[in-house]
Amino acid sequence: MQSQVTQLIEHLIHDEHSPNSISQMMSEFSPDDIALALESIPLDQRKQAWENIKQANRLDILVEMRGESRQLLLKELDDSEIENLFADVDAAGLLEITDSLPDRLVDLALKQMDNKQREYYQQGIVYDDDIVGRWIDHELLIASQSIRVAEAMRLLKKATPTYTDMIYLVNRTGRWVGCVKFDKLFKAHEQDPISNLIDEECAVIQADMTLTKAAEQLEKSTLSALPVVDNNLILLGRFHAGLALETLRLENEAQQMSTAGLNEESDLFAPVKRSAATRGIWLGINLLTAFLASAFIGLFEATLQQVVALAVLMPVVASMGGIAGSQTLTLIVRGLALGQITRSNLKSLLSKELKVGWLNGMVWAIIIGLVTYWWFNNSLLGAVIGLAIIINILMAALSGVLIPVLLDILHIDPALSGSVILTTVTDIAGFVAFLGLGTLLLI
Amino acid sequence: MQSQVTQLIEHLIHDEHSPNSISQMMSEFSPDDIALALESIPLDQRKQAWENIKQANRLDILVEMRGESRQLLLKELDDSEIENLFADVDAAGLLEITDSLPDRLVDLALKQMDNKQREYYQQGIVYDDDIVGRWIDHELLIASQSIRVAEAMRLLKKATPTYTDMIYLVNRTGRWVGCVKFDKLFKAHEQDPISNLIDEECAVIQADMTLTKAAEQLEKSTLSALPVVDNNLILLGRFHAGLALETLRLENEAQQMSTAGLNEESDLFAPVKRSAATRGIWLGINLLTAFLASAFIGLFEATLQQVVALAVLMPVVASMGGIAGSQTLTLIVRGLALGQITRSNLKSLLSKELKVGWLNGMVWAIIIGLVTYWWFNNSLLGAVIGLAIIINILMAALSGVLIPVLLDILHIDPALSGSVILTTVTDIAGFVAFLGLGTLLLI
Known part of the structure; x- marks a missing residue:
């Protein structure tokens, strides 16, 4: 896999004058691979490569880039291009890049967002970027504690988000009640009240916990995701294995860089x-x-x-x-x-x-x-x-x-x-x- | 949570003469917390604390200990105690501790194992301990590619292992065919052939891949587990998020220790x-x-x-x-x-x-x-x-x-x-x- 990124990098450096072949090749890579490849080429060539990326993919790639690389790229873009870019950014994306943007552009992006996403952004931005609250996943299976198993199964038929191995139960005020693991749910009878299946041991994560602590908790839980609650036990969303893995990977990198007084957002080709x-x-x-x-x-x-x-x-x-x-x-x-x-x-x-x-x-x-x-x-x-x-x-x-x-x-x-x-x-x-x-x- | 382990450590050091209160307190902790606490007290007190642990919990704790700490403890135990300890060790447990044991005791443990577990052990032991093949999880939902959705749902009613968000499909020779994600499965009709739901993009992991690479693949996949296959694409088992998180956490530790020429298995109180x-x-x-x-x-x-x-x-x-x-x-x-x-x-x-x-x-x-x-x-x-x-x-x-x-x-x-x-x-x-x-x- 790494060797593929290496190929992409070589290609970007050598074929700078054949935009078609580049944009063809890039379509085969994921946004994070392209982000990494962009970070691996000198700044002047980076700008050229960026222009060969389809408009529709640019935002995803920008979100995946390291902080310093993103800042350096944004500096090269004019305001109207940035505005276009952020026309349909969601809360998670904006939270990721907000520190690289002037307030004016953040406000603009917020104006274009729908209410739900704006609310998620505002909930998240109060937390530092090493805190769970900033990165809450809002896709989750959530149900009232008063339903029966049959209803829960109907919920599953609509959509099952990734990293899901349980249903979260809340009371009428949105307060966390408990979780029902799939294993129990599938074995139960259609008419069982779901509250009979609640797992006592299901851990919750406080929104103000650090990502590192949360990843530790998740590992101990042997679950794919844990519910995140605020101080009043109101269910806010999830913290899942994907985020936990990313946390540990970046922490590894940060630790390595910090031994030389550097930080993990550093660009290989910073000016x-x-x-x-x-x-x-x-x-x-x-x-x-x-x-x-x-x-x-x-x-x-x-x-x-x-x-x-x-x-x-x-x-x-x-x-x-x-x-x-x-x-x-x-x-x-x-x-x-x-x-x-x-x-x-x-x-x-x-x-x-x-x-x-x-x-x-x-x-x-x-x-x-x-x-x-x-x-x-x-x-x-x-x-x-x-x-x-x-x-x-x-x-x-x-x-x-x-x-x-x-x-x-x-x-x-x-x-x-x-x-x-x-x-x-x-x-x-x-x-x-x-x-x-x-x-x-x-x- | 860390402060709880700290409490346990303090307790073990000070209350060495009240075995009841210690074994009472230990029953409230998980094997990995107790392992950590044991590693945090001087060797002579460690032996005493060990004796206050219920026989039934000792094996789990031993498996969780760092290599050097485990070796030091095993040295203190006599052969008959070790034999008792390993009476019902499974393949995963034995693979974890095998490097701390003399061959004689490994052979003894293997003799007591059932055939399935012995086979798993023998499959695993050919791989180094940083390779996926050694740590394959054998609990998984596996089905023939020729069944229908209704049958797959019946499979779920029997048992759903942790970290499960898909069913693995194989052909008659046990060869990997593809996966069916829960999201698609739940939405399908009971009489649909399951082969219609196969996900083309589902990644597989080769048994000889390093754990680090596999964790990276898992993060990219946004799945809770990935299937592990051998060179002939025979499905061997799974690599799941729990193992990936453990891998990254230990790697972090290993990297930190290696900067001082130490390794992550070192005991705080080694002789x-x-x-x-x-x-x-x-x-x-x-x-x-x-x-x-x-x-x-x-x-x-x-x-x-x-x-x-x-x-x-x-x-x-x-x-x-x-x-x-x-x-x-x-x-x-x-x-x-x-x-x-x-x-x-x-x-x-x-x-x-x-x-x-x-x-x-x-x-x-x-x-x-x-x-x-x-x-x-x-x-x-x-x-x-x-x-x-x-x-x-x-x-x-x-x-x-x-x-x-x-x-x-x-x-x-x-x-x-x-x-x-x-x-x-x-x-x-x-x-x-x-x-x-x-x-x-x-x-």
Whole structure:
């Protein structure tokens, strides 16, 4: 499948002058494949390819595009084209692209919408885009709790939306009463009151829950969709497996991108200035921590001048601490995400990590000490680096446990900032331990 | 929900001497919550908690545990207990835990299994654990292509498994013919031949597909489950949304852990020696790259001795390159995973990344150059570090594009090893550029 998208990309780049063959080829792909292909070609060619897409398909493709790519494309279009594009956008589509649009165009699209869709949009827009309430699916089988099985079966004959394995029951005020799973429904007699079949265990999702939490709930439920309710238990719609899968897939991507200070909406071919500016922020943060580490090295200028081998070996001490620390950090960050870390097991955890650090510190101190002795023919230097390695790996274990726990208490996501803080600590601790011991023992 | 698991953990740690209250509390949790709670307490307390779990629930909990935690627990149990435990394990359960068991116990469990389950096990075990074939769901609605709608509806009255929104049709040899979605089935007349309702677009999954690919296919299909077939199109079973969600969730976790050289089966409280050994490998790889970088620094010992400020500022140059490079690398690794990178766009991509590098290199070179000038009151040193920053950031852009692409061509996962190779390159390039220019211009 991926190779097909690759073909489409090649085609778009090479056949830019044969619009017919392109629009022919594109008709064989789904909107999300075309969106991905558009994101994979340089900006000037992208505009050309866009013009070869049939008007009727453009909106669907735009909705599927990554935020930055969509913004860059919308910038190239003139207002009348955008207005045409949004003539029949629905609530879900507009909620997806609303952040890339000026208010004026959002208002215009809302005016053209029918009442029901406008209401869905207004219900959704109050929630952030990582919250279930924004992405509620309004296609669902819904029935009064007072009907009989025969009536429910007639409901099924009209239409069964995708991801449906139950009927949702409400009372007269639209309040959630319970669900009836297909398995029970099909086995029941036509004249049974449907309320006899209600499943007690059927979970509901609150509209203000995060998508991630909701996906977790859905997985636990072994159902294809769960009902979404507001604070008064009024049934608003569904959260289904398709959305849950998309959530986890995008989260995966976001997590991967965030390790480099990027976000998952980034365009592969964003304009140079724009890319440089976004990435510059992360470089700047890193620069501050690097200068901080340098300042600590600077304290030992006199020592470095006398024992230049210390300068040669400095990075070894810092990086061993950084690696050991990030191992502990990663384990703790996962534990925090899973709810595994509690007040009671924190002490055992810290003691275990310190013991692992002690053992690994000893082993690697000996190895590094011997290599250093062999390299510089200086046994005292070997002892100094060995001691510094032990100190820094122990420091790394301590920081690896405490930094994410403290960030979590302060409600800062440890997955994002933990690693920057940790390596700053292990860099500084490594330099100070190594150069400090060097000053004491070698001079 | 997470807070509930947290409560269970606290309870297990503090109430170790009141088995009744523990087994009472545990009865309120699902096997995967209990598994998680067990993984969250130190090993000695874990054994005690295990003994308070009812015999009937133990197998389900064991199946839900992470690989390393399960292995550690199994080590503590004697053979007769393990034999009891596996008296009524099914194929899916045994496939999950088989890697933690000695062959002898697997054979024993297989002997106790009924023929059908043993066959499923033997079908599954030939596939690796990231392949669909290993985890096929065998509960499905399956019918001959020659029946009528009325018969299909009778099938539904018997039982409708979870994640079911269609009936699978096969011919007399068990070969896949097509699917009939509930939506069409419910609307049809009782006497219609079911073959009239076959959905042409219904995707199938090959048993040898990876779980990740299959989850992607399922998301695209907007169905709750897809049929799994072998190479001869014989229908083997299903791949459903529950498994797809689990796949993505675990993949997320695996990816997070792999950045620190850990794997997602790691136990939070693994024994110290064992943890130290696993983590030591990653530390060792890192040590080799650190020594390599040191060796390059060592080439400039004479220079460092004369201009000690170079030693103080070295880490700044290396780390700016590392950060800039990992930004490019991350973007390219994502592009490769999505199938976005082709022969034709690679050149544009490289040129764009070099331009971003050039721009950011210039900006940060000026800033860092000025700070250095102000700090050391040495304008030539400022020029040297500025030039080195530009060279290293350009080198980072080049490596960030080329390293993952080369790894991909060599069929090595760039997400795993790309970052280690990249930072080695940027460290070395940074040190050599900075110290080399220092030697030329400052001495």
